[in-house]
Amino acid sequence: MKTQEFDVIIIGGGITGAGTQRDCAMRGLRTLLIERSDIATGATGRNHGLLHSGARYAVNDPESAVECIRENQILRQIAAHCIDETDGLFITLPEDDLGYQKTFVEACQRAGISAEIIDPALARRLEPSVNPALIGAVRVPDGSVDPFRLCAANMLDAKMHGGQVRLHSEVVGLIREGDTIRGVRTRNRHTGEIEEYYAPVTVNACGIWGQHIADLAGVPISMFPAKGALLIFAHRVSNMVINRCRKPANADILVPGDTVCVIGTTSTRIPFEECDHVAVTPDEVTLLITEGAKLSPALSSTRILRAYAGVRPLVSTDDDPTGRNISRGIVCLDHEQRDGCKGFITITGGKLMTYRLMAEIATDLVCQKLNVDKPCETAITPLPGSEDKSYEAVAQKIWERPSTAQKAAASRMGTGVIRIQSENRQDDALICECEEVSAGEIKYAIDMMEASTLTDLRRRTRVGMGTCQGEFCACRAAGLLAKAHDCVEKERADLADFLQERWKGNFPIGWGDTLREAEYTQWVYKHVLGL
Amino acid sequence: MKFDTVIIGGGLAGLVAGISLQKAGRHVAIISTGQNALHFFSGSFESMEEPPQRMASLFEEAGIRIHYQNGVRLMPLGTFRPAALSLEDISLFPSPQFARSVLIVSISGYHDFFTQFLIDGLERQGISCRLQFLDMPETRALQQGPGEMRSVQIARTMDRIWEKVIQEIRSMLKDEDIVILPQVFGLQDISVPGRIRQGIPARIVFAGTMPPSVPGIRTQMLLKRRFEVLGGTYLMGDEALEAHLHDGVVHSIVTRNLDSHYLEADHFILASGGFFSKGLKSNPFQVSEPIFGLDVQYAEDRNTWYDPTFKADQPYMEYGVKTDTALHGLLQGEPLKNLFVIGSILGATHPEFGTAAGLAVRSAFHAVDQILQTTPEAE
Numbered sequence: 005m006k007t008q009e010f011d012v013i014i015i016g017g018g019i020t021g022a023g024t025q026r027d028c029a030m031r032g033l034r035t036l037l038i039e040r041s042d043i044a045t046g047a048t049g050r051n052h053g054l055l056h057s058g059a060r061y062a063v064n065d066p067e068s069a070v071e072c073i074r075e076n077q078i079l080r081q082i083a084a085h086c087i088d089e090t091d092g093l094f095i096t097l098p099e100d101d102l103g104y105q106k107t108f109v110e111a112c113q114r115a116g117i118s119a120e121i122i123d124p125a126l127a128r129r130l131e132p133s134v135n136p137a138l139i140g141a142v143r144v145p146d147g148s149v150d151p152f153r154l155c156a157a158n159m160l161d162a163k164m165h166g167g168q169v170r171l172h173s174e175v176v177g178l179i180r181e182g183d184t185i186r187g188v189r190t191r192n193r194h195t196g197e198i199e200e201y202y203a204p205v206t207v208n209a210c211g212i213w214g215q216h217i218a219d220l221a222g223v224p225i226s227m228f229p230a231k232g233a234l235l236i237f238a239h240r241v242s243n244m245v246i247n248r249c250r251k252p253a254n255a256d257i258l259v260p261g262d263t264v265c266v267i268g269t270t271s272t273r274i275p276f277e278e279c280d281h282v283a284v285t286p287d288e289v290t291l292l293i294t295e296g297a298k299l300s301p302a303l304s305s306t307r308i309l310r311a312y313a314g315v316r317p318l319v320s321t322d323d324d325p326t327g328r329n330i331s332r333g334i335v336c337l338d339h340e341q342r343d344g345c346k347g348f349i350t351i352t353g354g355k356l357m358t359y360r361l362m363a364e365i366a367t368d369l370v371c372q373k374l375n376v377d378k379p380c381e382t383a384i385t386p387l388p389g390s391e392d393k394s395y396e397a398v399a400q401k402i403w404e405r406p407s408t409a410q411k412a413a414a415s416r417m418g419t420g421v422i423r424i425q426s427e428n429r430q431d432d433a434l435i436c437e438c439e440e441v442s443a444g445e446i447k448y449a450i451d452m453m454e455a456s457t458l459t460d461l462r463r464r465t466r467v468g469m470g471t472c473q474g475e476f477c478a479c480r481a482a483g484l485l486a487k488a489h490d491c492v493e494k495e496r497a498d499l500a501d502f503l504q505e506r507w508k509g510n511f512p513i514g515w516g517d518t519l520r521e522a523e524y525t526q527w528v529y530k531h532v533l534g535l
Numbered sequence: 536m537k538f539d540t541v542i543i544g545g546g547l548a549g550l551v552a553g554i555s556l557q558k559a560g561r562h563v564a565i566i567s568t569g570q571n572a573l574h575f576f577s578g579s580f581e582s583m584e585e586p587p588q589r590m591a592s593l594f595e596e597a598g599i600r601i602h603y604q605n606g607v608r609l610m611p612l613g614t615f616r617p618a619a620l621s622l623e624d625i626s627l628f629p630s631p632q633f634a635r636s637v638l639i640v641s642i643s644g645y646h647d648f649f650t651q652f653l654i655d656g657l658e659r660q661g662i663s664c665r666l667q668f669l670d671m672p673e674t675r676a677l678q679q680g681p682g683e684m685r686s687v688q689i690a691r692t693m694d695r696i697w698e699k700v701i702q703e704i705r706s707m708l709k710d711e712d713i714v715i716l717p718q719v720f721g722l723q724d725i726s727v728p729g730r731i732r733q734g735i736p737a738r739i740v741f742a743g744t745m746p747p748s749v750p751g752i753r754t755q756m757l758l759k760r761r762f763e764v765l766g767g768t769y770l771m772g773d774e775a776l777e778a779h780l781h782d783g784v785v786h787s788i789v790t791r792n793l794d795s796h797y798l799e800a801d802h803f804i805l806a807s808g809g810f811f812s813k814g815l816k817s818n819p820f821q822v823s824e825p826i827f828g829l830d831v832q833y834a835e836d837r838n839t840w841y842d843p844t845f846k847a848d849q850p851y852m853e854y855g856v857k858t859d860t861a862l863h864g865l866l867q868g869e870p871l872k873n874l875f876v877i878g879s880i881l882g883a884t885h886p887e888f889g890t891a892a893g894l895a896v897r898s899a900f901h902a903v904d905q906i907l908q909t910t911p912e913a914e
Contacts, residue, residue, distance in 0.1 A: 286837065286838060289819075290819075430643070430644045430678065432678075433644055433646060433678065433684055434682045435646060437682055443646070476745060479612075479647075479649060479745060480646040480647065480745070482649075482652075483646060483649055483650075483651055483652070484646075486651040486652070486655075487651060492613070492651050492652055492654070492655035493655065495651075495652075496612070496613075496652065496655075499612075500845075500846065503845050503846075504844070504845040504846070506845075507843075507844075507845035508843065511840075511841040511843060514817075514837075514840060514841055514851070515817040515818050515819050515837070516816075516817060516818060519810050519817050519851065520810045520811045520813070521811075522849075523809060523810040523811045523851075523852065524575070524811045526845070526849060526852070527575070527811075528575055528746060529846075530846065531577050531581065531891070532575055532576075532577045532611070532743065532746060532748070533610060533611045533612050533649075533743065533745070534610025534611060534612050534613075534614040534615075534616055535612050535614070535846075
């Protein structure tokens with residue numbers, strides 16, 4: 005059995021874990037990140053991808069609103085390549101109370117969020133897809149953020165600072181000595197191999213699954229799993245984020261991102277056991293379409309690409325059955341103080357927007373335990389891909405090899421695009437035509453970004469996220485993976501898993517063009533290619 | 536415009552029906568939106584074994600070579616599937632252990648021919664494999680466009696440079712029994728696959744690529760050409776929009792391009808395909824047939840349309856237009872007397888005709904026989 009020692013072990017490859025590893029690594033600690041499947045597989049990759057201005061929380065949760073606008077400004081600087089600065093509208097429809105607008109704008113101002121009341125006619129000009137019946141509009145600095153890209157960039161930077169990453173490794177036990185957690189025992193999900201890692205501090209950053217890790221440590225945490233369902237539309241219907249200017253409710257946020265847009269969400273309390281198998285129900289689909297069309301009527305005639313759901317990692321504070329009115333606040337638990345369990349920290353609650361702050365809080369506590377006195381620099385140090393100093397090199401690189409794939413890759417990777425191999429024309433060959441992903445970009449994700457399956461590749465490169473939902477690119481990318489890993493048998497199974505995973509998000513909305521595409525894919529893979 | 540028969544859909548079913556009727560002296564028009572299921576044809580006529588004589592002669596007269604042998608075929612992802620009646624491009628073997636050693640030749644930079652999967656599948660059968668790549672100025676030229684390395688583009692080039700390709704492959708060949716090549720030969724020049732076979736001193740096996748299928752497109756092209764040589768009218772790129780009915784009889788069809796010039800006929804054949812071809816339409820509440828509004832066999836509860844397992848047989852694929860035993864389409868339970876419904880728009884409503892390509896051919900002949908029993912009305 006392999007064993008290895010570190011200064012800190014972080015469990016959970018979501019944005020909180022990746023951000024915490026980056027912060028720890030930047031402060032000079034020897035770090036290990038452990039994730040049971042892939043980066044961004046939990047709530048990180050299953051939300052709107054909204055770069056909150058904080059306006060949504062301004063009235064009910066001013067503390068979160070202040071955190072959001074502060075982090076919003078920071079992320080625009082350090083993660084520019086993950087962010088689309090779209091701005092957002094909070095619209096009032098005829099059935100809404102226009103009086104709420106005043107309350108809303110005042111609350112935004114108190115939180116330091118710029119909120120400008122604009123004429124509905126101007127709103128229609130700024131965002132032609134907005135419901136033309138609107139009677140009020142407020143402009144706020146919302147935007148969109150690609151959570152996969154953000155998570156990958158944090159992991160990449162941690163690695164560049166010496167951090168180690170074990171994906172597809174599940175924590176099966178904590179190594180305990182008396183009242184102290186000394187490390188973790190993991191099982192590799194691909195090889196079955198058991199490994200032990202030791203560190204004076206272990207950070208539990210597993211989102212909703214943190215309850216399970218806390219159980220392993222014997223400390224009680226009571227999580228509050230609240231499912232949120234969302235729909236992805238096949239076009240970028242709107243160019244701005246559109247919200248309803250009223251108390252937060254179901255399906256009242258439309259967010260454009262890359263080539264698509266996302267409507268959501270719902271909020272349903274689910275039993276903890278269901279967290280691993282959340283599915284979108286027909287009722288949720290109907291609700292999302294009906295409410296979504298009120299924000300932007302074009303949605304009712306736009307093809308839906310997928311339905312998906314995530315689970316919010318909220319820590320129970322009261323018995324609110326919807327999970328919407330409790331604070332999205334950050335929870336950082338020092339289990340030594342709270343439960344007498346040494347060397348163990350839980351960081352949870354919060355949201356995608358505040359991941360950096362959560363990482364900072366957790367890392368401060370880790371450093372305090374290790375007697376390390378180094379300041380946090382994540383708020384002022386750009387992530388790999390957003391270092392503006394090499395824009396010239398990027399421009400030159402793209403100019404040298406004028407291909408659509410290069411440009412698409414540059415928008416995904418920012419300055420990181422210069423790391424993509426483009427030595428010959430074969431590297432420029434398009435693997436995914438919908439999202440314009442080149443063979444070189446896929447190879448980079450396999451070699452440098454720990455992608456070992458097609459689904460991993462999708463999170464890093466958008467391969468298979470487009471309108472064909474992987475029917476063409478999956479096979480091509482599988483060929484590259486089979487070659488990289490020199491294992492066809494595993495890749496055949498991986499291809500089947502990938503198609504199954506795509507179908508899971510397609511059948512809840514299986515009608516119209518989605519059903520046409522599905523019929524084609526199912527026919528091709530079964531009868532033509534012989535999977 | 537008046538025809539004896541108007542056929543909606545220019546895929547396998549529509550063309551087989553059109554050729555048969557035209558050959559029998561009827562005056563036929565086919566309305567085709569362009570692409571159809573032949574463009575992703577597997578090359579095997581699923582659910583058919585020995586071809587009926589009329590099918591064999593129809594294909595032969597069109598210049599399409601088919602063959603029949605109960606056996607297995609090599610699939611593009613390296614698996615083997617039972618197959619019988621197939622295009623000549625598809626090699627049929629008595630068993631998967633069909634060779635001792637093979638040379639697989641792909642094209643440098645081509646990602647749509649799955650050589651690793653083929654090697655894995657063949658090695659499992661104890662067949663030793665050697666992989667080589669064609670890297671010629673003409674294939675390198677294709678790589679200049681990042682999306683150009685696709686089957687149809689490569690096939691266009693191969694139609695020009697097949698002689699050089701033969702020389703290249705001959706120089707690669709050592710002592711292998713068999714050479715496996717991607718199906719990128721003979722798109723427009725149909726003699727190319729035969730010339731490749733003659734020019735290389737080993738058995739040639741063409742293995743499938745990611746669609747579009749070159750043999751499928753060639754089959755479609757040859758059937759269409761045969762139909763037109765017989766005097767048929769193929770309205771390429773047009774689309775049937777609606778039908779004019781009177782007393783349970785179809786009178787005429789409105790198309791997008793012909794505007795107010797309705798297509799009138801004694802008989803109509805609906806061969807517009809399944810969901811992908813838009814023969815069947817769906818929304819969250821129902822499955823429908825868009826041109827005539829025919830009755831469709833489907834489940835009311837959308838939750839039962841799908842199996843959550845991707846690879847399982849999907850219930851929605853069985854849905855199809857309702858007909859009587861003569862294949863007359865039903866409209867609110869009543870048959871339209873001069874409308875026949877054929878091909879994959881039938882779904883699994885007529886298991887006796889088989890599935891996929893078999894269903895297309897058998898149901899086409901069934902409709903043709905009934906139309907030919909009537910005498911064409913004098914104009």
